[in-house]
Amino acid sequence: MLHSGISRKLEIPGQFQRLDDRRQRAIHEITVSDFSPLKISIIGGGGHVGLPLGLFLCDHGHSVTIVDTDQERLDQIGRGEMPFLEEGAEELLPKCLASGRFVLRSDQDAISDAELIIMTIGTPVDEYLDPQVRAFDEAVQDVLEHTSVGQLLMIRSTVFPGVTDRLGRQVAEEGHDLDVCYCPERIAQGRALQELTRLPQLVSGCSDRAQERAADFFRDLGAQVIELSPLEAELGKLFTNCYRYINFAISNQFYMLAEHYGVDFQRIYEAITADYPRLNGFSNSGLTGGPCLLKDTMQLASFNHNLLTLGQHAMMVNEGLPCFIIEQLKKEHDLKTKTVGVLGMAFKGNCDDGRSSLSYKLKKILSLECRRVLCTDPYIDDDDNTTLQSVLEEADILILGACHQEYRDLKPRQSVVDVFGFMSRD
Ligand SMILES: NC(=O)c1ccc[n+]([C@@H]2O[C@H](COP(=O)([O-])OP(=O)(O)OC[C@H]3O[C@@H](n4cnc5c(N)ncnc54)[C@H](O)[C@@H]3O)[C@@H](O)[C@H]2O)c1
Structure with a gap:
């Protein structure tokens, strides 16, 4: 059976409201009494976005099929083990598996049966920092070969601007009877289960009907819905990550300047942000890596006639910080005779994800510059x-x-370079 919100809109098209009207009611009443469960397939459902989303949806009563090409990961999930750290997921996973409404598949066959298909596959950039368009297209093509009439296809991955409308055109040209929408994921990795309903959902569709169906879906989960066009939503998601990336670069550049003057950036940072609300969004300095911020800044810069020069400069600052740290050390130490230890290889604190972590860049440069490099991380299992x-x-x-x-609270005997200003200081 279709979700009641969805079937209601499908059967009475005249009931659609204009988008502008709908924009005005940002917070919709939660129609809990209307709720009836959906069959949902999540493509890329074993990943950092797909898996928490799947658990969350299953916990809310939907039937979820996780579709992922990584069989090893599916086996691990099937044993009730989370493949990565995610707050609250370790308790939820066994509960979902026991419910009988949480199924794991490595083939796409299950998706023809679903009412909603959500795509959460990775959308990396290539070695030239351009989006890997072909990998995404191939995955979409696979999905389209298994779809059936009336389904809602939701893109949740972060995509290059224009991808959703292009997919909408492809779907129409190939004659698939599908609604296509783009609803970007905006959670902070590791906190999805808390943030999925706490954060407003940006919702866009290739048609009014697609948009209405997607908006109903999120409203029924209790989320605030903000409606945009697909291009606005794609840019909105990329602007968010690019803004954060540039914001970190500002602080990292200031850090380098302070070092140049021989003063402590942390002292200045703490002084100028104390009880000064106009600097509320001013982040601290730190190694800025991870699977999203740089690649999304580059997605925005690619094919945009070099209009995003600020993003390119942010990349130079953030990616240059490991080199800067080592150059500073070389001024005081003969690194060729020293052993340098790196504390923490993950791309951020209390996280087990080493993807695009600048700690690995540090390690590479250090291995050229010093006698020995030792790395440690309590969360990353690496020989x-x-x-x-x-x-x-x-x-x-x-x-x-x-x-x-x-x-x-470590109190090591050696000196520590702490760009983040994180470790407690006496
Ligand atoms: N990691 C985050 O916190 C976060 C937050 C917001 C948005 N995003 C965006 O979400 C998307 C996914 O990111 P992620 O970190 O979850 O990536 P991920 O690499 O953790 O997960 C992607 C999953 O997709 C699977 N996969 C790849 N191709 C497939 C295919 N053709 N069919 C089925 N499964 C396939 C992979 O095996 C993997 O398990 C990206 O576009 C990313 O930019 C990520």
Whole structure:
């Protein structure tokens, strides 16, 4: 059976309201009494976005099929083990598996049966920092070969501007009877289960009907819905990540300037942000890596006639910070004779994800510049890593790579480069 909100709109098209009217009612009443469960397939459902979303939807009563090409990951999930850290997911996963409404598949066959198909596959940039359009297109093509009449196809991955409308045109030209919408994921990795209904959902569709169906879906989950056109939503998601990336670059550039003057950036940062609301959005300095911010800034810059020069400059600053740290160390130490320890290899604190972490860039440069590099991380299982104790015993100099809680109150005997200003100081 179709979700009642969806069937109501499908059967009585005259009931559609104009988009402008609907924009005005940002917070919709939650029609809990209307609720009837949907069959949902999540393509890329074993990933950092897809899996928490699947658990959340299953917990809200929907039937969820996780479709993922990574069989090993599916096996792990099937055993009730979360493949990555996600607050609250370890308890939820066994509950969902036991419900019988949470199914794992490596083939696409299950999706023809679904009422809603959500795509959450990765959308990386290539070695030239251009979006890997072909990989996304191939995945979409696979999905389209398995779709059936009347389904809602939701793109949740972060995509290059124009991708959704282009998909809408492709669907129409190939004669698929599908509604296509774009509703970007905006959670912070690791906090999806808390943030999925707390954050407003940006909702867009290739037709009024697609948009209405997507908006109803999120409203029924209790989320605030903000409606946009697909291009606005695509740009909105990319602007969000690009803004954050540039914001970090500002602080990182100031950090480098302060170092140049021989003063402590943290002292200035704390002084100028104290009780001064106009600097509320001013982030602290720190290594700015991870799977999203740089690649989304580059997605926005690619094919845009170099209009995003600020984004390109932010990349130079953020990606240049590891080199800067090492150049500063070289002014005081003969690194060729030193062992340097990197504390934390994840791209951010209390996280087990090393994707595009600048700690690995630090490690690479250090391996060229110093006698020995030792790396440690309590959350990342990597044969190249060693224990915190070995690093503390053997390293001459330490660099903080990720703000894991385990490092906050460390009092090491060696000097520590802490670009984040994270470790407690006496
Ligand atoms: N990680 C985040 O916190 C976050 C937040 C917001 C948005 N996003 C965006 O969401 C998207 C997914 O990011 P992610 O971090 O979850 O990536 P991920 O690599 O963790 O997950 C992607 C999953 O898709 C699977 N996959 C790849 N191709 C497939 C195919 N053809 N069919 C089925 N499964 C396939 C992979 O095996 C993997 O499990 C990206 O566009 C990203 O920019 C990520």
